[in-house]
Amino acid sequence: MKFNIQNTFTKELPADPIQENTRRQVTEACFSYVTPKKTSNPKMIHVSDEMAKSLGLSETAIASEEFKNIFTGNHVYKNTQPYAMCYGGHQFGHWAGQLGDGRAINLFETVYDNKKWALQLKGAGETPYSRTADGLAVLRSSIREYLCSEAMYHLGVPTTRVLSLAFSGDEVLRDVLYDGNAAYEKGAIVCRTSESFLRFGSYQIFPARGDVKTLKTLVDYTIKHHYSHLGEPSKETYVSFFKEVAERSLEMVIHWQRVGFVHGVMNTDNMSILGLTIDYGPYGWLEGYDHGWTPNTTDNTHKRYRYGSQPEMVLWNLYQLANALYPLIEEAEPLEAVLENYQEQFPEKYMQMMREKLGLxxxxxxxxxxxxxxxxxxxxxxxxxxxxxxxxxxxxxxxxxxxxxxxxxxxxxxxxxxxxxxxxxxxxxxxxxxxxxxxxxVSDEDRKEKMNAINPKYVLRNYMAQLAIDDANKNDFVLLNELYLLLKNPYNEQPKYEKWFAKRPEWARNKVGCSMLSCSS
Structure with missing residues (x-):
């Protein structure tokens, strides 16, 4: 198994000089080196065949012990140093200070077929940013992320993706509903993939600490590697960068509204700088059409991140990113113009999307x-x-x-x-x-064909994911694979899977994992 390693993130950005894996505030650095925790009895559950091909991995490679060991954190790939990223963020509207990769560890960056991928393990152990947590993840949240990432990709929604899902072989203590009833669950590890895992909070953390130097280094790096078409760094380029981030974020949330997806935790540390859907936690798809619905128990009182508010929350988050970038531009007017453009563009793009859903x-x-x-x-x-x-x-x-x-x-x-x-x-x-x-x-037949190309027949309803989780907890992965295959073609009729074109069953209306979910994972 061979990867074309090109670790620009760790080579070009400042590293945390402290090597110890202790919880701490990390300053003037974009990341900290950290080694994944070795697991007791890792077992690969599922591998995305499409993502493996995108990385140039053969069937022989993904069936190997080396693959299992690397993507469960038990072996560090040669000439690489895993790391956790430093970032801050607003959580539910309040500045939370340093957050960072508390349970995510980036393995390396690789290039295949002229496309760059960052590979990251979620649930591979503690990092300097884990705060009071253990850095691990459980099977239920890992299955949900694994299935949803690929489902969103095939729905045509900008998203991070996944490569693999594995048992760690360890038990993890979790309080699912934060009600004092903690219990041990099966530990799991997901390998996530993306061009980059940089998020709005990656930029917010530095001006919040008065560190404009590191902010500029990170923004210049981002433009060089992810927005190179904008040209060399300058004040004008920074404004263009912000404008494109806003445009990509708007496109993303229009897609969310189109398919009825609710993210559940739209904090600024969960907003990708590339306009990708990132961090699948207590998400859900609308069952009954309801602008006020949120899948997140933590958000149930104020419903900040409810379905109908998602476009507004993207705008709010963009305001916070504008504040973070201001020290590099030192003019409010061009940033305000971008935000105003978002407000003007949203109703037009939303109306166009709804026309298409209606076949107009x-x-x-x-x-x-x-x-x-x-x-x-x-x-x-x-x-x-x-x-x-x-x-x-x-x-x-x-x-x-x-x-x-x-x-x-x-x-x-x-x-x-x-x-x-x-x-x-x-x-x-x-x-x-x-x-x-x-x-x-347009004829009725042509209209139907066009409408069915943007109105999915199948989405990952929470009860479907929960059924797969229940079976997986019994070491039965047949349903997991069935849903994986089903969701590859969400716009196709797929008669053999017709049973999934159905409303949420009544037993799932108030069942944990099928209606509301917590951030516990």
């Missing part, structure tokens, strides 16, 4: 009313978002109102409640929708 390929003045009325009626009765938009493609221009409602009826959790005022609201909306379709020149 021309622009009409009343489309905004059609969309807002739909968002209102969808919340009058519990209606499954994924199923509704997928079934909507079967509506014909010639359908009657009754026929149209019948075609999407499967999306209602309680169809018997579609009566009186609720029924009237749906009838009014479908009348407007079918009238609007008359203005489209």
């Amino acid at each position: 390929f021309s622009s009409q003045e009343l489309d905004g009313t059609l969309v807002s009325n739909l968002e209102e009626v969808l919340q009058k009765i519990e209606t499954d978002m994924t199923i509704f938009f997928r079934l909507l493609s079967s509506i014909s221009k010639d359908d009657s109102i009754e026929e149209a409602i019948k075609k999407i009826e499967k999306a209602f959790y309680t169809p018997s409640e579609v009566v009186d005022e609720i029924k009237k609201s749906w009838e009014n909306w479908f009348q407007s929708y079918i009238d609007r379709l008359q203005n489209e020149t």
Whole structure:
């Protein structure tokens, strides 16, 4: 097994001079060297065949003992030094100071087929940034990250990815609901992959400490290796850099809204500088369409990161990044212009995305009313978002109102409640929708094909992930592999997997892991 190692991060950025793996404040450094913790009995559970190919790894390589040992932290690849990154961040709107890779250890950077990848283990032991934690991860959160990373990629959402999922062979103590009932769970390790794991908090930490020198070093490095098309570092280049980060972040959150994904923990340390979805914790997909839903128990009171607020939270986080970059630019106006542009662009891009979901390929003045009325009626009765938009493609221009409602009826959790005022609201909306379709020149068949290309049939619902977790805890990985294969083609019909095109079962409504989740992992 051979990697083309090109460790620019550790070669070009300042390292923590202290070599001891002790919890501490790390200053004037972007990372600390740290060795993963050796595990007692590692076992590889699953490997992403696509990601392995993207790294140039053969089937023989991923089946080897060397692969298992490297990607469970038991062996350090030759001529490399693993490290943990230093960063800060705002958590739920409050500055938290130094955070850093508390349970993530970067192994190395490698280049294959002219593309660079950073490989990182999550759950491989403590680092100087672990604070009071142990740096480990458990099977349930690791399976959720493993499946979701690849599911998001195939949905067309910008995301980090994964290479492998493994048992550590060790037991890990966790309090799932933070209610004082800690219990031992199976330990696991995920190898995550990305062009870079830099996040907004990577830049925030330095100006917060008055360290503009290291801030400039890191920003210049980022531009050189990830935004090189912007040119040599200068004040103008820094503004262009911020503008592109904002554009990428907007594109990312529009995709989230499109597929009904809720991140759950949009703190600034969980915002990728490349506009990728990063750090899969208590995430979820909308079951019933609800702008106020959050999957995170920690966020249940204030719902800061609820589905309907995600675009606004991206903007808030961009404000914090602008504040971090200000010492390099020393002018507020160009940064404010970028933020204002985000605010102007979001409604336009959101409307375009919703038009596509509705199969409207021309622009009409009343489309905004059609969309807002739909968002209102969808919340009058519990209606499954994924199923509704997928079934909507079967509506014909010639359908009657009754026929149209019948075609999407499967999306209602309680169809018997579609009566009186609720029924009237749906009838009014479908009348407007079918009238609007008359203005489209696209045939019903072509429209269906285009709608089905952006409205997924299958998403990783929390109850599906939980079923795979339950089986995996019994050393049964059949369902894990089935979901992995299913989610590779989320827009395809896949008749053999039709059972997964279904609403959340009632038993899962309030079950731990199926409705709300904590940050415990």
